[in-house]
Amino acid sequence: MALVVQKYGGSSLESADRIKRVAERIVATKKAGNQVVVVCSAMGDTTDELLDLAQQVNPVPPEREMDMLLTAGERISNALVAMAISAQGAEAWSFTGSQAGVVTTSVHGNARIIDVTPSRVTEALEQGYIALVAGFQGVSQDTKDITTLGRGGSDTTAVAVAAALDADVCEIYSDVDGVYTADPRIVSNARKLDTIPYEEMLELAASGSKILHLRSVEYARRYGVPIRVRSSYSDKPGTTVTGSIEEIPVEQALITGVAHDRSEAKITVTGVPDHAGAAGRIFRAVADAEIDIDMVLQNISNTTGRTDITFTLSKANGPKAVSELEKIKAELDFSAVLYDDHVGKVSLVGAGMRSHPGVTATFCEALAKAGVNIEIINTSEIRISVLIRDEQLDDAVRAIHEAFELGGDEEAVVYAGSGR
Amino acid sequence: MALVVQKYGGSSLESADRIKRVAERIVATKKAGNQVVVVCSAMGDTTDELLDLAQQVNPVPPEREMDMLLTAGERISNALVAMAISAQGAEAWSFTGSQAGVVTTSVHGNARIIDVTPSRVTEALEQGYIALVAGFQGVSQDTKDITTLGRGGSDTTAVAVAAALDADVCEIYSDVDGVYTADPRIVSNARKLDTIPYEEMLELAASGSKILHLRSVEYARRYGVPIRVRSSYSDKPGTTVTGSIEEIPVEQALITGVAHDRSEAKITVTGVPDHAGAAGRIFRAVADAEIDIDMVLQNISNTTGRTDITFTLSKANGPKAVSELEKIKAELDFSAVLYDDHVGKVSLVGAGMRSHPGVTATFCEALAKAGVNIEIINTSEIRISVLIRDEQLDDAVRAIHEAFELGGDEEAVVYAGSGR
Numbered sequence: 001m002a003l004v005v006q007k008y009g010g011s012s013l014e015s016a017d018r019i020k021r022v023a024e025r026i027v028a029t030k031k032a033g034n035q036v037v038v039v040c041s042a043m044g045d046t047t048d049e050l051l052d053l054a055q056q057v058n059p060v061p062p063e064r065e066m067d068m069l070l071t072a073g074e075r076i077s078n079a080l081v082a083m084a085i086s087a088q089g090a091e092a093w094s095f096t097g098s099q100a101g102v103v104t105t106s107v108h109g110n111a112r113i114i115d116v117t118p119s120r121v122t123e124a125l126e127q128g129y130i131a132l133v134a135g136f137q138g139v140s141q142d143t144k145d146i147t148t149l150g151r152g153g154s155d156t157t158a159v160a161v162a163a164a165l166d167a168d169v170c171e172i173y174s175d176v177d178g179v180y181t182a183d184p185r186i187v188s189n190a191r192k193l194d195t196i197p198y199e200e201m202l203e204l205a206a207s208g209s210k211i212l213h214l215r216s217v218e219y220a221r222r223y224g225v226p227i228r229v230r231s232s233y234s235d236k237p238g239t240t241v242t243g244s245i246e247e248i249p250v251e252q253a254l255i256t257g258v259a260h261d262r263s264e265a266k267i268t269v270t271g272v273p274d275h276a277g278a279a280g281r282i283f284r285a286v287a288d289a290e291i292d293i294d295m296v297l298q299n300i301s302n303t304t305g306r307t308d309i310t311f312t313l314s315k316a317n318g319p320k321a322v323s324e325l326e327k328i329k330a331e332l333d334f335s336a337v338l339y340d341d342h343v344g345k346v347s348l349v350g351a352g353m354r355s356h357p358g359v360t361a362t363f364c365e366a367l368a369k370a371g372v373n374i375e376i377i378n379t380s381e382i383r384i385s386v387l388i389r390d391e392q393l394d395d396a397v398r399a400i401h402e403a404f405e406l407g408g409d410e411e412a413v414v415y416a417g418s419g420r
Numbered sequence: 421m422a423l424v425v426q427k428y429g430g431s432s433l434e435s436a437d438r439i440k441r442v443a444e445r446i447v448a449t450k451k452a453g454n455q456v457v458v459v460c461s462a463m464g465d466t467t468d469e470l471l472d473l474a475q476q477v478n479p480v481p482p483e484r485e486m487d488m489l490l491t492a493g494e495r496i497s498n499a500l501v502a503m504a505i506s507a508q509g510a511e512a513w514s515f516t517g518s519q520a521g522v523v524t525t526s527v528h529g530n531a532r533i534i535d536v537t538p539s540r541v542t543e544a545l546e547q548g549y550i551a552l553v554a555g556f557q558g559v560s561q562d563t564k565d566i567t568t569l570g571r572g573g574s575d576t577t578a579v580a581v582a583a584a585l586d587a588d589v590c591e592i593y594s595d596v597d598g599v600y601t602a603d604p605r606i607v608s609n610a611r612k613l614d615t616i617p618y619e620e621m622l623e624l625a626a627s628g629s630k631i632l633h634l635r636s637v638e639y640a641r642r643y644g645v646p647i648r649v650r651s652s653y654s655d656k657p658g659t660t661v662t663g664s665i666e667e668i669p670v671e672q673a674l675i676t677g678v679a680h681d682r683s684e685a686k687i688t689v690t691g692v693p694d695h696a697g698a699a700g701r702i703f704r705a706v707a708d709a710e711i712d713i714d715m716v717l718q719n720i721s722n723t724t725g726r727t728d729i730t731f732t733l734s735k736a737n738g739p740k741a742v743s744e745l746e747k748i749k750a751e752l753d754f755s756a757v758l759y760d761d762h763v764g765k766v767s768l769v770g771a772g773m774r775s776h777p778g779v780t781a782t783f784c785e786a787l788a789k790a791g792v793n794i795e796i797i798n799t800s801e802i803r804i805s806v807l808i809r810d811e812q813l814d815d816a817v818r819a820i821h822e823a824f825e826l827g828g829d830e831e832a833v834v835y836a837g838s839g840r
Contacts, residue, residue, distance in 0.1 A: 016473060020477055050496065054503055056436035057501075057503050057504040058503040061506070065503050065512075065513075065514060066503075068495060068498070068502075068514050069496060069499035069500065072495045072496045072499075076492045079485045079492075080473060080485075082482070083481040083486075086478055087478035093484065094488050096488075144540075
C-alpha cells in the first residue's frame, strides 16, 4: 500500500463536471489500495474573479485581506471535490492549509513554508478517509494570519505535504502529459521524457519551463520526494522527476531538453564609474526592493574608466527596479538606466555539459546558423542559457532542438488549452 | 466613545458598489469616535450559488464539507469590505468565525454558539482598527472543524460578538427600516415602532416576523444587548429592541403588532388509542428526528376511546415527520397521518394580554367578521396565535391590525426588494 499525493490545477477543476472526473480518478487510486491525499487549486478563473472584485473596491488592496480573500477559492474547490468523492462511495475530509498544519512566514502574498505538521491529515488517512488539503495557503507562525504562498503555491503545498507524510509519490496533474524535450507547441517533434533528474528539472524550471514551479522541485529534491507529471485527461504515466545526476556517467553528455522564457526584461546601467563597490551598490539597491535578478553581464571597463552593467529580471519587477536605480543615480554618478523588455531567454539543459566544450560550440553554431544573435550567455554545470531578441525565440528553440537531435518520431500531443 | 457592532446582510453587500457604500457608513461610524466591529453575511446570491455547485457534484453533500464550502462566502465578503474600508482611509482586519473566537457545538449546518472569546478582535480595536467578523460560522469545540450556525446565523454572530465585547449597541442592517406593527406589504398604514421590548420581539419573531431571527433576539435578551434594526439605504434611526416588559404598567394592555407565518404545515394523527403514553410516543418520535413542533391540539376523546392529535411544524420538516410517524403506526395502532400544508398562522403580540380577556374576544370577533375560521388557538402572556387557512392570511392580518387600531397616519415605506 502506497501513500499517494495528487495535485490538481485550476483547469482540471474548472466545472462541476471536471470535478466529478477528478473525483473518479481519486477514488480509483484509493480503491487500488493506496492512501490518498489530494491538493486542489482554486477552480478555473476563481482567483482572477476574486482579484477583480478586490480591484473594484480598492485599487491597492491590503495584502493581509488579499490573502483572506483569495484563500476562499481553494476552500471552495477542495470542499466540492470532497463532496464529489463522497458521491462516488469513498469518504473524504477537506482541510485548509492551516488545519493541515502548513506553517509559514508572515509575508502575505509570498509566504514561505516553515514547517508542515499534518497530524489531522494523518488521522484522516488512518481512519480510511481521503484527505484534501487546500493548496496555495498556510498560517503564519507569528501572527496566526492566513497566508498565501505566491507563484507555484499549490505545487509547493503538494510536495511539502508529500515530504511531511513521507509519501511514495507526488503526482502533479495538469493538461500536459509530461515533461517534453521542448515546448510541443513550438517544436512539433518534441519528445516526452520518461524520467528526469531533479537538478535538470530545476534548470528547466528556472529557464522558463512552466510544467513545474521551481520552488516545488527544490522542495522535492531536498526531501527526496518523487514527482510525477501527468495529464488529468488521460491515463498515461507521464514523466517522473527523481534521483540525481550522480547516477549518470560523467563521460556521456546527456542532453535533456530546451526551455524558453519570455518573462524577462533587461536593464542596463550605463557609464558606471569603475570603482570597487559600484556594482555591489547597484545590485543591493535592486535586492533591497526584494527583486531577484537572473543573468548578469558587466562590460570590461574602457579607457574612460566607466563600465556598463547589464542584468535580467522578471518583467513584472522592471518598472520598480528602474525606479530604485534612478534614486541612486546621483549618488553613484552613472549615466543612465536603460530598459528593454523585448528579450527572451533560451536554454539547453543536460548533465555533464560543461566538461564537454563541444556542446557549447554546437549550441552557438546552431543559433548563428538560424540568424540569432546572442546578447548575454550564461552557463552552469548542466545548463547553457542565452539572452536573445524575443521575436527570435521560436526559431532558436527549434534550431537547438534540431542540432542536438532531441526530436522523437511521433508528433507531440498538445491538448486544447494546454499551458496550465 | 461607544463600541458599536454592525451587521450587514447579503442584499446590502450584493455588489462591489454596495460594498463601497457599506464601507462609507462603517468609516463614518468610526470617524464619529466609536470603536466599530462589523459582521458580514455572504454577498448576494453567493450562498445559493455555492449550494447549487454542491448539488451538482453530490445531491446529498456531506455536512462537514458543506460547512467548509459555505463559509467561503462570508470570508469573501468580509475581506472585500475590509479592503473597501482601507480604500476610504480607515484600517480594518477581517477575521473568520474561528479567528474571532466563536466556539460552537459540532452540529454541522446548525451549530450552537458555546462561547465567544474575541481576543483578536479586542486587540484589533485597541490598535485602532475596525474589526470584521465573518457571520454564520464558528469552530467546533470538540472536533476543531468549521461549523455554520443555521438560520439567522449572521444575526446571531453579531449579537454574540456584541455580548462578548459588552458593546453599547448591535445594529442589524437590511433593506427594511425597522420593526412595523404589521408587514407593510400587507397593511398599508402599518406603523414603524421606535422601541420594542425583547420579549415582544421574541414573540413576533416566533410568530413569523422575518425582521430578526429568534435566536439572535434570545441571545440579546439573555446578555442585555440592545439591538437596533435599521436600513442600509437610509439614515433613519430604525427600531431599538431593548429593556423588558416589566417596565410597562400591568394594567395597560399594550399591543405591539401583528405577525404572520406561511412557513408551517399541520399534521394530524387520527384515531390514536386514548391511553397514557400515546401522545408522548408521538411527540418523542418527532423530537428524535430533531424536528421542533409549534402549536398542539388534542381533541377530547370521543366514545370510541380514540383521539386525534394535531400539531404544527415547519413545512421543511413535514415529509420527514410524516415518515417517522408512519414507522410507529403499527406499534401505536392509530388510524392515519394527515398532512396539510395550506395553513397559515397569524399572531397578535403585546404585553399584559392574558390579564385582559377582552383582547382575546376582540381578536376572535375581528377574525369572525372577516370570515376567517380558527382551526387552532394558542396563547401566552403576551401573544395570541391562531392557525387558519393560508389564503386568508392577508385578510386576517388586516382585520386584526384594524380592530386594535394599530395603524399610523403615514403610508408605510416599503423598499424595493424588501424581505431581506
